[in-house]
Every structure is written in C-alpha cells, then in structure tokens.
Amino acid sequence: MAASLLDHKNRPVVAVTGIGAVTSLGAGTADNWAALTAGKSGIHRISRFPVDGLRTTIAGTVDFLDIEPFSGPALTERLAMLAADEAVTQSGIGAPGAFPGPLFMGVPPVEAEWPHRRELYAAGKEGLGYKQLLAGTRNGDWKALHHLVAHGRPAELVAERFGTRGAPISLSTACASGASAIQLGIEAIRRGDCDAALCVATDGSVHAEAVIRFSLLSALSTQNDPPEKAAKPFSANRDGFVVAEGGGALVLENYDAAKARGANILAVLRGVGERADDFHRTRSKPDGSSIIGCIKAAIEDAGAAPADIDYVNTHGTGTPENDKMECLGLTTVLGDAVTETPISSNKSMIGHTLTAAGAVEAVFSILTLQNGRIPPTINYDEPDPTIPLDVVPNVARDVDVGVVLSNSFGFGGQNVSLVLAAEPA
Amino acid sequence: MAANDPRDAVITGIGLMTALAEGAAENLRLLTAAERPVPRTDTETFAPYPVHPLVDIDLSNQIPKRGDQRQMENWQRYGTYAAGLALSDAGIAGDADILDRTNLIVSAGSGERDPEVDAAILAEIEQTNDPGRFLNEHLLNDLRPTLFLAQLSNLLAGNISIVHNVIGSSRTFMGEEIAGAMVLQWALRQIKSGNGDVFLVGGGYNGPRPDMMFFLALGNYLYSGSEVPPLWQRVGRTDGVVCGSMGAFLTIESREHAEARGAHIYARLEEVVADRGRRDDAEDVARRADEQIAVLDRVAGDRPIGLISAASGAGPALDHELAMIKKIAAARPTYVRGCATMIGHGIEAQIPAAVALAAAALDAGIFYPPFEDGDIEQPADAPPDMIAVTGWGHWRGETLTIVSADR
Numbered sequence: 167m168a169a170s171l172l173d174h175k176n177r178p179v180v181a182v183t184g185i186g187a188v189t190s191l192g193a194g195t196a197d198n199w200a201a202l203t204a205g206k207s208g209i210h211r212i213s214r215f216p217v218d219g220l221r222t223t224i225a226g227t228v229d230f231l232d233i234e235p236f237s238g239p240a241l242t243e244r245l246a247m248l249a250a251d252e253a254v255t256q257s258g259i260g261a262p263g264a265f266p267g268p269l270f271m272g273v274p275p276v277e278a279e280w281p282h283r284r285e286l287y288a289a290g291k292e293g294l295g296y297k298q299l300l301a302g303t304r305n306g307d308w309k310a311l312h313h314l315v316a317h318g319r320p321a322e323l324v325a326e327r328f329g330t331r332g333a334p335i336s337l338s339t340a341c342a343s344g345a346s347a348i349q350l351g352i353e354a355i356r357r358g359d360c361d362a363a364l365c366v367a368t369d370g371s372v373h374a375e376a377v378i379r380f381s382l383l384s385a386l387s388t389q390n391d392p393p394e395k396a397a398k399p400f401s402a403n404r405d406g407f408v409v410a411e412g413g414g415a416l417v418l419e420n421y422d423a424a425k426a427r428g429a430n431i432l433a434v435l436r437g438v439g440e441r442a443d444d445f446h447r448t449r450s451k452p453d454g455s456s457i458i459g460c461i462k463a464a465i466e467d468a469g470a471a472p473a474d475i476d477y478v479n480t481h482g483t484g485t486p487e488n489d490k491m492e493c494l495g496l497t498t499v500l501g502d503a504v505t506e507t508p509i510s511s512n513k514s515m516i517g518h519t520l521t522a523a524g525a526v527e528a529v530f531s532i533l534t535l536q537n538g539r540i541p542p543t544i545n546y547d548e549p550d551p552t553i554p555l556d557v558v559p560n561v562a563r564d565v566d567v568g569v570v571l572s573n574s575f576g577f578g579g580q581n582v583s584l585v586l587a588a589e590p591a
Numbered sequence: 592m593a594a595n596d597p598r599d600a601v602i603t604g605i606g607l608m609t610a611l612a613e614g615a616a617e618n619l620r621l622l623t624a625a626e627r628p629v630p631r632t633d634t635e636t637f638a639p640y641p642v643h644p645l646v647d648i649d650l651s652n653q654i655p656k657r658g659d660q661r662q663m664e665n666w667q668r669y670g671t672y673a674a675g676l677a678l679s680d681a682g683i684a685g686d687a688d689i690l691d692r693t694n695l696i697v698s699a700g701s702g703e704r705d706p707e708v709d710a711a712i713l714a715e716i717e718q719t720n721d722p723g724r725f726l727n728e729h730l731l732n733d734l735r736p737t738l739f740l741a742q743l744s745n746l747l748a749g750n751i752s753i754v755h756n757v758i759g760s761s762r763t764f765m766g767e768e769i770a771g772a773m774v775l776q777w778a779l780r781q782i783k784s785g786n787g788d789v790f791l792v793g794g795g796y797n798g799p800r801p802d803m804m805f806f807l808a809l810g811n812y813l814y815s816g817s818e819v820p821p822l823w824q825r826v827g828r829t830d831g832v833v834c835g836s837m838g839a840f841l842t843i844e845s846r847e848h849a850e851a852r853g854a855h856i857y858a859r860l861e862e863v864v865a866d867r868g869r870r871d872d873a874e875d876v877a878r879r880a881d882e883q884i885a886v887l888d889r890v891a892g893d894r895p896i897g898l899i900s901a902a903s904g905a906g907p908a909l910d911h912e913l914a915m916i917k918k919i920a921a922a923r924p925t926y927v928r929g930c931a932t933m934i935g936h937g938i939e940a941q942i943p944a945a946v947a948l949a950a951a952a953l954d955a956g957i958f959y960p961p962f963e964d965g966d967i968e969q970p971a972d973a974p975p976d977m978i979a980v981t982g983w984g985h986w987r988g989e990t991l992t993i994v995s996a997d998r
Contacts, residue, residue: 216723275701275744287713295710296801303808312810317700318766322987325867333865333988335773336766338744346762357784375730382736442761444752447740578749
C-alpha cells in the first residue's frame with residue numbers, strides 16, 4: 167500500500183474533486199467560465215420588485231430559474247441545490263443520495279418577506295402591528311412558511327437530497343461564509359473525521375429591503391446606468407459593490423481516498439487562514455493587521471512562501487474601503503513581488519454574491535488553475551494611483567497559474583483566505 | 592472513564608443569564624434551594640403567549656461603552672454580556688495573549704426587526720396606489736441604518752470580538768437548536784485533534800419580542816394561556832414553546848492549556864452527537880434515538896446520570912425526546928430535569944444554557960431537585976458525576992451532549 171500523502175504539517179492533503187456554480191451569468195461552471203473569461207457582466211436593472219425611490223436599481227440577481235411561488239428562501243435553496251448537484255455529479259463520489267461525509271453550508275439569514283407579512287396581516291383581521299400579524303398566524307396553517315424561513319432549512323434540504331452524514335452545519339460569517347464553509351471541510355478532513363465533505367454556499371436574498379439595508383450603510387454603487395459598468399473594483403471611480411446572488415459548491419476529499427477511488431483531482435486546498443477583527447462592525451483595523459494576519463496565516467498554513475502565489479482572486483468588492491485595505495494587505499504580505507502578481511476581481515462581472523461569494527470564487531479560482539487563464543477585472547477605466555496593482559484589466563490573460571490566493575472578508579470582522587494549488591506540494 | 596488526557600476538552604468558564612438570575616452561581620443557588628423557585632413569567636404583554644423575560648441586568652457591567660450597546664439589539668447584547676461573563680469567570684478577560692488565539696463559535700439566529708416601522712407600513716400599504724414605491728420609501732426613510740448590523744446572524748460574534756477583543760477566529764453556526772450543539776461539537780473536535788486550545792462558544796436569545804415570536808407562531812409552536820404548565824405536562828401537544836431570554840457562553844480549553852495556567856475546571860466535555868432526518872419517519876426517528884443511546888451507553892455505562900433536557904416544549908419533538916429518555920432511564924438511574932420549565936426556550940442558546948447548568952452542578956457536586964412534580968422528574972439519590980443534555984430541536988435536529996465531573 168502506498169504511503170499516504172501528507173502536507174508539511176503531516177496532515178492529510180485536501181483535494182477538490184467536484185465543483186459547481188450558479189451566478190447571474192448562468193447555471194453551471196461551463197457557462198460561467200465562458201462568460202467570465204469573455205469579460206461579460208451579469209449585472210442588470212432589477213426587475214424582480216419595483217425600484218421606485220431606490221438609490222440603487224441594479225443587481226446581479228439570478229432571474230432565469232423558474233421558482234413558483236418566488237421567495238428569497240426558495241431561490242436560496244435552489245441555488246444551493248443546483249451548485250451541489252453539479253459538484254457531486256462531477257466528483258462521482260458515493261451512491262446517489264448517499265454522500266459519504268458531512269455538509270457544511272453557508273446560508274444567509276433567511277426570513278419572512280414583505281409579501282408574507284402582508285398576507286399574514288390580512289389574515290389577522292384585527293389588532294395592530296405584530297398583534298395582528300400574530301393573530302394572522304392563528305388563522306390558517308402557516309407551517310410551510312415557518313419551515314421556509316427557518317435558518318436550518320436550506321442545509322436540511324441539501325442534506326436530505328444528497329444524503330450527507332450526520333447533522334449539517336449551517337453557518338454565517340457574512341461575506342466570508344463561502345470560504346468558511348470550505349474551511350470547515352478542510353478542518354474536518356485534516357482531523358480525520360471524514361474522507362469527504364460537501365461544502366456549499368448560497369445566497370438568493372436580493373429583495374427590496376436587502377437593497378435598502380445595504381444602501382443605508384452606503385455600501386452599494388449608485389452608478390445605475392449602464393448597469394454592467396457599475397462594479398469597478400480597484401478603479402479610482404469605484405463607489406460601492408453591486409449586490410448579487412449565486413451558489414457555489416465543492417466536494418472536498420482526502421487526497422489518498424480520492425486517488426484510491428480513481429477520482430479526477432481538480433485542485434488541492436493547500437492552506438486556509440483566518441483572523442477576526444475587533445476594530446469596527448463594518449471596517450477593518452486601519453493598520454490592516456487583521457487582513458495581513460489572515461493572508462499570512464493562509465500562506466503559512468499552505469507551507470508556501472509569498473513568492474509562490476501566482477495569482478490572487480481578490481475579495482475586490484469595489485467599495486472604496488475594501489479595495490484600499492485589501493491592497494494594503496497584499497502589498498504588506500507579498501512585498502515587492504506584489505506588482506508582478508496578477509490579481510483580479512470576479513465581482514466586477516458577477517457582483518457581490520454575499521454569503522455565496524467565497525465558494526463561488528473558490529470555484530472560479532480552480533477553473534483558473536485548470537485553464538491557465540485569469541478572468542479580468544472589467545470596468546477598469548480609471549486606475550487608482552494609490553492601488554498600483556496588476557488587476558488584469560478588462561481582458562482575460564493566459565498565464566500558467568500553479569497557486570492561487572483567494573480572499574474573503576465580511577462585516578463583523580470576518581477574514582478568511584484560501585490557498586489553492588494545481589498539484590499537491 | 593479514561594485517564595486524564597492533555598487533549599481533553601474542559602469547561603473553565605461559564606457565562607449564564609436567564610429569566611431566573613444572572614450568573615451560573617446564582618442560577619445554581621436558586622435551582623438547588625430548599626424551596627423550588629417559581630419561574631418568572633409574563634403572561635400579559637404578549638397574550639395569549641406567555642414569556643420568560645430576562646432578569647434585570649446592568650448591561651454596562653460587561654458592555655461598558657454606550658456606543659457598543661446602541662449598535663446592538665437585545666439578542667446580541669445578551670450574548671455579548673454572557674460571553675463577557677464566561678471570559679471573566681475563566682480569568683481570560685483582558686488577557687490579550689490568550690484572547691489573540693481564542694476561537695469564537697457562536698450559535699445564532701436573527702430576526703429582530705423594527706416592529707414599529709413594520710407596523711406603520713402594514714397599517715397603510717394596502718390602501719396605497721403604489722405599494723412597491725410606498726414600501727421602498729418607508730423602509731429607506733424609517734429604518735435605522737445600523738439596524739441591519741443588529742440583525743445579521745454573525746454580528747453577535749462581531750460584537751463579541753469588538754467588546755471583548757476575541758480575535759483568534761470567528762464562526763457563527765445557524766439552524767435553530769441544533770446550532771447550539773454543533774458549536775460544542777466543533778470545539779470538542781478541534782481541541783481533541785490539537786487544533787486550538789481555547790474556545791468561547793455559546794449564544795444569546797431574546798424571546799419576549801413579537802418579531803421573534805412570529806417565527807415560532809407561524810409553525811403553531813407557541814404555548815397559549817395564562818398559566819404555564821411545566822415542560823413534561825406539555826407532552827402530546829404541538830404548541831408547547833414558551834420563549835425565554837437568555838445568554839449562555841462557555842470557555843472550553845484543552846486540559847493542558849487550562850492546567851498550565853492554573854484555571855479552575857468545572858467539568859469535562861465528553862461527547863456531542865447530532866443528527867437530522869425526517870420526523871414523520873418513525874423508523875428513522877428511532878434510528879437517531881438509538882444512535883444517541885449507543886453513545887451514552889459507551890460513555891456512561893450503567894452509572895447513575897443526571898439528564899437535563901433542552902427540549903423546546905414543541906411536539907412531536909418533545910414526545911420523541913421523552914421516548915428516548917425513557918429508554919435511557921431503563922438502563923441506569925437517570926434523574927431527568929426539563930430546563931424549559933425554569934428558563935423557557937431560547938432556540939440557539941438553549942443547549943449551551945443547559946450545558947452551563949450541567950457544568951455548574953457537576954462542579955459543585957450537587958444536582959438539581961426536580962423542576963416539576965410528577966413521575967418523570969425524581970430526586971437524585973446522590974449527585975451524579977455525569978450529565979447528559981438532550982436537545983431535540985422544535986422542528987429539526989436531534990442532539991445529545993455529555994459532560995462529566997472532572998475529578
């Protein structure tokens with residue numbers, strides 16, 4: 167029997183054997199990759215709900231799925247299911263409906279939405295405010311709505327459909343959730359708890375109140391016309407992110423177990439780093455120490471050196487704050503090599519898929535490794551002189567990429583970085 | 592029990608606040624007093640639904656900056672407060688070296704809104720010509736900009752990082768009751784495998800709020816009435832949940848880390864089992880119960896145990912959980928206590944709160960007298976040195992957590 171492959175810390179190597187993605191650019195990795203490398207934007211004017219009176223009227227919503235009756239939680243479930251189905255099918259692992267490992271799933275805090283509230287209020291007939299809403303719950307059977315808006319529900323459905331083992335973990339680290347779901351999978355496989363893990367992240371929650379909440383925090387781009395030009399990461403005229411939807415999924419496996427069953431190994435997850443920030447609810451420490459610590463920890467965990475990073479799939483939201491701080495973090499950790507290292511932001515095309523972003527962008531990082539092609543940062547027309555980085559402006563670039571750093575940062579001081587590589591090392 | 596292992600996961604700090612009292616010690620004192628405490632209940636404010644409001648606390652004891660308090664809603668305040676209590680109790684509060692590598696795992700929900708804004712919109716929206724525009728304009732003008740941050744599930748963790756400077760790592764698990772067991776399970780596994788020495792885990796819940804009760808009311812899970820029966824008298828009905836406010840956090844360390852710094856050890860976290868499945872599939876429900884029973888048989892053998900149920904009160908989960916408890920009790924002396932009787936139900940915080948009660952009792956070498964009269968809860972002949980915490984979620988997820996005295 168061959169000796170098992172261990173990493174520099176004598177831990178099992180974590181392989182990726184299946185990937186899946188859905189974004190506003192389409193369903194499936196093939197369509198997404200074609201659009202991304204063509205520099206195509208999925209951002210469009212919102213048609214799902216009236217935008218009258220809103221400062222931001224554009225988004226990267228996923229509108230091509232037939233969901234009846236429509237709701238954010240229902241879309242969130244569907245996005246997870248589609249991405250997971252693609253990943254599990256590609257990996258060929260287990261029997262149908264019997265995935266041999268746990269489920270780790272990034273989910274948005276789904277909730278009852280305004281159409282639901284209006285329906286309940288009408289059913290309540292009398293009272294005022296929540297008294298009437300609560301009276302409404304006593305008139306009729308609303309159990310299906312309870313289940314629909316339970317936080318555990320999306321993972322419950324995916325666990326049931328794919329037959330993952332034990333209780334799933336539904337998690338939220340805000341806009342780092344997708345990376346955190348992968349992180350839990352890495353930890354579980356390295357611990358030897360399991361040989362495989364299904365890591366999913368999903369977000370289908372663009373409704374009027376969600377857009378307004380981000381608007382009130384001045385986080386969104388208001389350059390609505392034309393929609394496809396609004397997301398401008400690393401540009402001097404960037405003015406916020408564009409809210410979007412998507413789902414991403416990865417099948418992680420113990421490298422030896424994957425090899426033993428003859429699986430096709432798409433990439434390895436060499437390292438993961440995390441650092442919480444205690445400075446502010448929506449801003450990083452001004453000295454960037456949390457982001458710097460996070461990126462350093464990921465590279466160290468991978469047994470790599472900063473010089474080994476061939477490409478950075480950035481968090482790159484397009485907010486003035488994020489891009490400045492991410493640049494500071496990369497410059498500090500990569501040093502002089504930073505100007506020679508291509509970086510790009512998928513969000514320039516798909517927008518910010520929030521809870522799903524870390525997983526969606528990990529999938530695109532793996533496609534970058536596989537294809538030797540870096541998706542561009544589009545809408546890069548006005549370089550920001552304070553961010554002197556090679557953002558792969560506007561046009562995809564063919565380069566051999568062996569090691570990718572993928573960053574995810576979120577409200578609440580969440581910072582997670584992943585190091586993905588083509589081959590075990 | 593196996594000999595002490597340096598990678599044992601031990602509980603070294605408890606932060607607990609409930610409808611009964613602030614602090615694990617005061618909860619323990621009241622609940623073990625000669626006279627059984629009367630649960631603090633408010634049956635009027637949200638009639639027909641009774642609630643167990645939090646005991647009065649002075650937030651500034653653990654959240655000194657008013658600015659921080661203002662940035663939160665109550666579920667976050669309660670959680671952040673309890674996290675501070677746990678860190679202080681463990682002697683970690685303010686210790687930058689340890690906080691720098693303390694791993695935070697929070698079990699959280701969300702759902703606190705601005706009920707007044709919602710009420711104003713609902714009162715008028717059906718009479719307007721353009722409901723879409725009306726909704727947009729009201730939300731844009733009336734919502735507090737920072738309310739969103741008080742609603743996000745992971746912002747309890749975010750606030751704990753900011754207020755208490757916990758920055759090693761930060762994860763938030765969701766999914767109702769089961770999240771409360773998964774945070775314990777993850778900490779246990781990471782410690783056992785040598786991936787971290789210090790964890791801060793737990794949650795906070797604010798029951799007495801109409802927007803929070805709305806979620807449970809949708810499923811017809813809330814108890815209605817002016818008298819609140821104790822937990823086991825709610826068996827057989829689906830609508831048995833009485834919400835309670837609480838905050839419950841634990842510091843969990845590797846034994847070697849705790850001993851090296853001379854920390855007090857309350858109890859040892861032995862095992863956490865969690866599974867899911869359909870509730871209408873009797874065979875699979877039995878399989879999940881048997882899985883937990885098998886783990887308990889392995890860890891506890893036939894020794895007498897305490898059993899604190901974190902059941903919500905909602906059926907059929909309560910009936911299923913009780914059926915499992917009866918099987919457990921058939922194999923060994925088992926002293927059952929339903930903690931919802933005394934503190935109500937706090938969803939994601941309920942299992943951490945029950946484990947906090949267990950750890951406090953094991954440390955003191957005493958056990959709780961029955962929380963209610965009847966056949967199910969019987970006085971203990973002697974204080975057990977192991978306690979099982981059962982927690983079958985109100986709609987999904989079945990968990991069992993085992994803690995033991997560390998002597």
